[in-house]
Structure formats: C-alpha cells, structure tokens
Amino acid sequence: MVSLLLLPSCKSGNGDTIKVGEFASLTGKEATFGTSSHEGTELAIEEINSAGGVLGKKLELLTEDNQSKAGEPANIVNKLISRDGVVAVLGEVASSRSLEAAPIAQAAKIPMISPASTNPKVTEVGDYIFRVCFIDPFQGTVMANFATKTLKARKVAILTDAKSDYSKGLAKYFKEQFIKNGGSISSELSYNGGDKDFKGQLTTIKGSAPDAVFIPGYYNDVALIAIQAKEAAMSVPLFGGDGWESENLLQVGKDAVEGHYFSTHCSPEDTSPKMIAFVSAYQAKYKKAPDAMAALGYDSVYVLAEAIKRAGTTEGPKLRDAIAATKDFEGVTGKFSLDEKRDAVKSAAILQIKDGKFKFLETIAP
C-alpha cells in the first residue's frame, strides 16, 4: 500500500488529460500577484479546453499556493513533478520564488514557464526555464530613460528591497543606465520586504534632495513608502517597476500614490483585438478588470499549449525544443518571440496613477 502511494502516478500524458502544474502566491505578502496570474492562467486553460483541448486531450491545471513564502516553491514544484507527474510547470511572478523552483524543473527536464519573473538569473538556471515577460536589464533601462527624458530628473534616490532578487536586479540596471545618461544617484538605501516603518530611510532620502525616487519594490511596501513619503512632506515623483501593479497599491496607498509612475508589461487600455477579447472574457468571469500579471499568466498557457501542438507530444525534451522555437507569438501582452536566452523580447508600457486608476502613458519598444 505504502509503496503504491510512493510510485509516481501516470507520467506525462498517459491519462486522458494533460497535467499542467502551477505554483503561485495565492496568499501572503504578494497575494494579488499570484491571484491575478492564476486567474489569467485558469481563464486560458478553460478557453483551450472548451475549444477541444490540445492533441485531443483536455488540459488539467494543478495549482498549489506557496503563501508568498521562501522555501515553499521548492517543495511544491517537487511535489507537482514527482508525485503529480505534470508535463510542464507555470509560475511564479516573484523572481526569488521562480529561482527556487527552476533548478528542480531543470533537473527533472520538465519545462517551466514563468509568467512574470523579470530577474535575468531565472532563465539562466538552465535550458528548460522560459519566461513570457521582458527582463530587468530592459525594464531598468526603460525606467532610466524615462527618468531622464520624461521626468527630466538629474538626481535620483534609490530605495531597494534587500530581500528581493527582483528589486536588487532592477535597481542595478536602472543605476547603470541612469549614470550613462549623465544622471547621478543622490542616495541609495534599502529596506526588508514586509517592513512597515520607512521613515528612517525617507528622512535621509529627503535630505539628499533628489528630483525623483526610484523604488523597484513590491506594491505592499511601495504603498506604505508612498504614504510615509507624503507625511514627510516629500513632493518629488516616485517611480518603479512592474512590482507596483496591484489594486492593493491603490487601496492602501490612496491619494499618496497619486501621480506616481511605473513600468509594466501591458495596459488593459491597449486596443489590440487580443487585449480587447481578453479584457472582456476576464471581466465576464471574474467581475473585475485584469492587470498585467493576469495577461502574462494567460499568455504563458497559450505559449505552452501552442508548443505542445507543434511538438505533438508532451515529452520533456521535445516540448522544451518546441517552446524554445516560439516565434512571433501573438499574445495579449503583444507580439513576442523567445530569444536564445529563453526570454521574451517585447515592449514595456509606462503607467501613471491618476484619479485612483492606472492610466496608460507610453509604450517603449525594445
């Protein structure tokens, strides 16, 4: 009985469904990210199944919550691969957690597609790791150019989350490009994700008199930073990356986040037919507007499904090759190809918070 339970149950596609594993932060600190990407993923799976599935089989999504905690993704992905026998793994939004799961998928030769992890290290883990989003060197460059050109900032302060690979990476690439543009960094400070008190850092930043403050963190912390910056009577613009995009930023930050900027993967205001169809389907199912994380989750499923079709099998190595060959894919988040480093090459959107909403400002091509 015990030995039976330990046997890996039906490996890749022996059953009448194709099992796809997903790990996401459905609860915990970055819960809105995980929830959004999960909902996008779920929607895509449903659409594909109602259109007949892939290779004559339905897709079966096995979702596990990692509670936004370090340590969990490794356990979960291990379980998904060895016990559930999934043919591919989808996840995560946060780079730190994708980095934890990637070596396991790589060792098992099971392709993993991250919807929204932007730290370059994620796909460097191995040739089975992919992503459908741009990477931080690009995002950092975009934001540095934005600071120089649009904000006309000469002196910028940087406030980094020391606990997050994403935040540290983005800060580094931003700094490189911004200095190349002739700007200077007035002060560089850090916090630990989950902190509530940022007054110490903000007082120093204010003292260094920057033209703008770059905060490449996650929405939870950013909302509190914005509130405390406002209380400290700081009036310079704050700007950051795709870690900002969450309804929670608006709910917690309220008028304190008004007028600030961030870069992200796409805007629901985009008028491409793909985006319009996605927004209306999402709205119908979840009764709310989608965000970039949802769109990326949705795209990651279609990239996988299309690759399974092209490969004609769900066998690890062949499926890997098919995903790697993804070219000119028409996604909700724009048209993109996967490059030799298995990263998506695509444009970034810059949004501004206006009247309690994310407003599209400009698109920047790679």
Place this chain on the structure above:
Amino acid sequence: MNEISQQLVNGLALGAVYALIAIGYTMVYGVLRFINFAHGDVFMLGSFTGYYLAPQIAKWFPIPGWGGWVMVMAATMIVCAIIGIVIELLAYRPLRDRPKLTVLITAIGVSLLIEYTCQHKAFFGASQKAFPQLLPTGNFTIGGLSFNSTQFVVLSVTLVLLVALTFIVKKTRIGMAMRAVSHNSAAASLMGISNSFIISFTFGLGSALAGAGGVLYGMTYTGIDPLMGVNVGLKAFVAAVLGGIGNLPGAALGGLVLGVVETFAGGMSGVSTYRDGIAFAILIIILIFKPTGLLGSKQIEKV
C-alpha cells in the same frame, strides 16, 4: 542637523510603540516569571480591532476626529484586555504549576495559533490592509524642522499611558498587590491576595497597552497584516530585556533606545539593510556587559 533631529523624532515615535508592548512582556514576567510570546499577536489584534471598530464608531463620533479617536482607543484597549485575560485563562492558567518551559512552549503555540487563524479568509485574510485615518493629520514646522502630527500624538499618548501605569502600580492597592505577587506569590496569597485575580489583572493591563500600541502603530505606519506582530513583538521583547526584564521604566527606556537606534541605522546608506541585525547586535553587546539590562537589578536566585 535638521535631518538628525528629524530622525530622532521618527525613532522616538517608533520606540514609543515598542515601549508600550515591552511593558506587557515585563509585567507578565514580573508576576509569572515567563515570557508571553503571544503578546506581539495581541498587539496585532489591537490594530485589527481598531481597523474594524473605526467604521462602527464613526456612526456616532466623526472620524477623523478627536472624539472618535478616543473612543477607538478606549474600545480597542478594552477588547485587548479581554483577549489577554482569556488567553491567560485558557492557555496558561491550567499550566500554572507546571515547569516554566511548558508554559513558554504553550505561549509560542498560542502565538502561532493566533497568527495563522487570523490569516484565514474567514478572519482578516493574509493581505495587507490600510488602517483608517483616525485623526486629522498635518505637518508643522518648529524652528525649521518639519514634524508630522501623528508622531506627536503617539509620543504624548505613550507618555500619558506610562504615567497612568506607574500610578496604578505604585499608588493603588491593586498595584501594591501586583508588586507583592511579583515579590513572593506564596507569601502574598497568605496575606489574602488572590493570585489568580492579580495575574488576570496583569494580563489585562499589559494587553490593553499592547492594544493601544496597535492602534498607534496603525495610525503611524498605515499598513497592517496578521503577521505584523511577529517582528514588532520580537523587538519589544528585545526592548524589555534591554531595559532589564521585570523593570517597568526599563522597558520604556529599552523601547525608546531600540527605536532610535533602528531609525538611525535605517537612514544610513550601506547600513540600512542590516537595521534589524543592528538592533539584535546591540542587545547582545549590552547583555554581555550588563546581563541584567540597563535598569535591571541583580536578583539572587533562591535554590
């Protein structure tokens, strides 16, 4: 110069909240000789009590406004006092004659129980919530320094509560009973003091202060979540040990010192990442040179 005094105010406001919580640790230690690790979670429950009560109280008293704020503070303190008493009654009282280690482990269990229950969707949920604005806030300038009004409220409230607490402990009959139980509980009960009542009262008083700390913390930093008590509780515990565990003014002093050190560390380039590490390093250093804490006095263990 401007920046230094600004940081000092930031640090004192943070330290004031630590002080309020540290007093709860120290008082319980004083009467029961054990560390109530669930105390940080009572602080968290205080924040959420304020969060949920504020919209109710706003129906009668305008919020943001002083009247509404006083009501939220008072109601939260009462709720937290009850929570503290109930925790003691259910979890610690049945273990009163057991080894202290048993109670200590139970306290950690209670703490985890509260944290993870509250993260469930049916209670508060795991995501961060924005604490409502209870008072009109503004920035004002004195001598070229700009201050936030909330920080002054936090500091003054802490001061008032500390004075009131000192009065209770030093000048009232029940305070005298508390000191007697702390000194020698067996002798105190021979003198007709109900130990159980005094212990309940101590838990209630400490938890009420933690509740007040929870509301003040929410007002200052806005973001509240079910795990917020872990780190703050740990820091307050450090503050209590720093000041000399069992010593009330020591807990307050320890809190303020810790808050100020942390804020200065947080504002320093290159050091800001190690803010928490610095706080704990200080604890270790002080305890090496002064094992009884800043204001603690030597005690002879009876064998």
